[in-house]
Amino acid sequence: MQKKDPPILVTRPSLPPVEEYDQLVREIFSSRFLTNGGAQHQKLERALKEKLGTPFLRLFTNGHLALECAIQALNLEPGEIITTPFTFISTTHAIVRCGFTPVFCDVEPDFFTIDPTKIERLITPRTRAILPVHVYGNPCDMDAIDEIAKRHNLPVLYDAAHAFGVTIKGRTVSEFGTASMFSFHATKCYHTIEGGAIATKDAAFAELLNGYKNFGYHADEEIREVGGNAKMNEFQAAMGLLNLKYFDSEIEKRGKVAARYRENLSGVAGLAFRPVREGATQNFAYLPVSFDPQVFGANRDQVSDKLKEYGIFARKYFYPLTSESACYAGRFDPNKTPVALAASRNVLTLPMFADLALSDVDDICELVASCKK
Numbered sequence: 621m622q623k624k625d626p627p628i629l630v631t632r633p634s635l636p637p638v639e640e641y642d643q644l645v646r647e648i649f650s651s652r653f654l655t656n657g658g659a660q661h662q663k664l665e666r667a668l669k670e671k672l673g674t675p676f677l678r679l680f681t682n683g684h685l686a687l688e689c690a691i692q693a694l695n696l697e698p699g700e701i702i703t704t705p706f707t708f709i710s711t712t713h714a715i716v717r718c719g720f721t722p723v724f725c726d727v728e729p730d731f732f733t734i735d736p737t738k739i740e741r742l743i744t745p746r747t748r749a750i751l752p753v754h755v756y757g758n759p760c761d762m763d764a765i766d767e768i769a770k771r772h773n774l775p776v777l778y779d780a781a782h783a784f785g786v787t788i789k790g791r792t793v794s795e796f797g798t799a800s801m802f803s804f805h806a807t808k809c810y811h812t813i814e815g816g817a818i819a820t821k822d823a824a825f826a827e828l829l830n831g832y833k834n835f836g837y838h839a840d841e842e843i844r845e846v847g848g849n850a851k852m853n854e855f856q857a858a859m860g861l862l863n864l865k866y867f868d869s870e871i872e873k874r875g876k877v878a879a880r881y882r883e884n885l886s887g888v889a890g891l892a893f894r895p896v897r898e899g900a901t902q903n904f905a906y907l908p909v910s911f912d913p914q915v916f917g918a919n920r921d922q923v924s925d926k927l928k929e930y931g932i933f934a935r936k937y938f939y940p941l942t943s944e945s946a947c948y949a950g951r952f953d954p955n956k957t958p959v960a961l962a963a964s965r966n967v968l969t970l971p972m973f974a975d976l977a978l979s980d981v982d983d984i985c986e987l988v989a990s991c992k993k
């Protein structure tokens with residue numbers, strides 16, 4: 621097989637037809653309204669509210685700041701937030717940057733989402749909230765989590781960065797918990813270049829988000845919170861409006877890519893795809909595959925290196941665990957979350973994007989399978 625030139629990267633953003641974006645950019649130019657809740661922003665907020673079936677939705681300049689604003693808007697006393705370490709570093713950083721201590725709960729072996737059977741033993745008088753992650757777009761066991769939270773009177777903030785468009789038993793993921801954060805980064809299956817949103821059923825919480833994302837302003841001359849600046853601009857919102865129009869076809873194309881991977885690699889001993897939680901839909905945000913080196917005969921890193929030789933850049937999402945990142949050295953013990961630790965060593969996320977040619981998927985699969993000993 622020839623080395624891929626150009627290389628195949630883990631993802632490649634989809635873009636709407638440039639003429640359509642040009643049309644909206646012209647509208648922005650003539651309005652001279654570039655940010656601070658202009659026409660495109662308002663249209664996108666309405667459209668996403670409808671798409672997610674949520675009564676309140678607030679847009680942000682990126683998912684990370686959305687998460688920080690949401691933590692601030694929970695108005696918690698200082699203390700601990702229960703979360704998982706098998707996620708992008710943003711989740712843990714947001715907790716720490718808002719002044720809380722993350723307490724790491726292990727993940728379920730099948731889905732890599734927070735293990736609800738292990739949450740209660742971590743609840744102490746200092747616990748203030750639970751922050752689970754729908755990792756790779758796989759929804760957490762939200763019924764179990766929300767039940768625990770209710771019993772202990774704790775808010776639940778879902779990191780739904782990967783889960784835009786996902787439903788479970790006919791309900792969108794944002795119908796659960798106190799609020800959900802979605803990332804609309806360029807690498808996501810739905811994007812606004814950079815961007816993010818918080819969906820919530822709580823009107824007062826949504827009002828607080830207005831303040832935290834805009835310097836505390838609620839009206840001219842009325843500054844209630846010590847807020848920052850996390851507003852989405854008009855060019856981002858315009859991209860979001862167009863990408864929303866093409867979202868269903870985006871997911872359909874990704875579904876075909878995922879099906880081809882499964883077709884080619886199912887049945888390879890020692891290699892496993894993630895199962896889908898009962899009743900959940902998929903947005904095919906990522907294509908995580910885990911390797912059992914004892915059975916497969918090669919480990920995740922060897923597969924990754926082999927792909928690189930051929931110009932194919934898979935990624936080790938999520939390695940290292942956030943709890944073992946250099947900036948947290950000595951603060952947390954990754955051995956206390958052994959399932960998450962094993963996942964971080966064994967999972968490789970293979971290239972996944974709507975335009976990935978099925979012939980390239982076949983080549984990637986051939987290389988992966990060739991690593992088996």
Ligand code: T4K
Nearest residue numbers: 629630631632682683684708710711781803804805806807
């Ligand atoms: N919570 C969770 C669970 C998250 O996963 C994330 C973000 C957040 C919170 C925070 O949300 P944001 O603030 O980001 O909205 C990427 C993304 O930057 C990040 O959004 C994402 N999660 C994370 C999992 O992945 P990197 O450092 O891996 O990105 P990068 O630049 O290496 O890009 C990945 C690949 O995509 C590269 O091979 C190149 C390609 N690419 C990238 C961009 C930006 C393109 O082809 N075009 C592009 O425009 O973090």
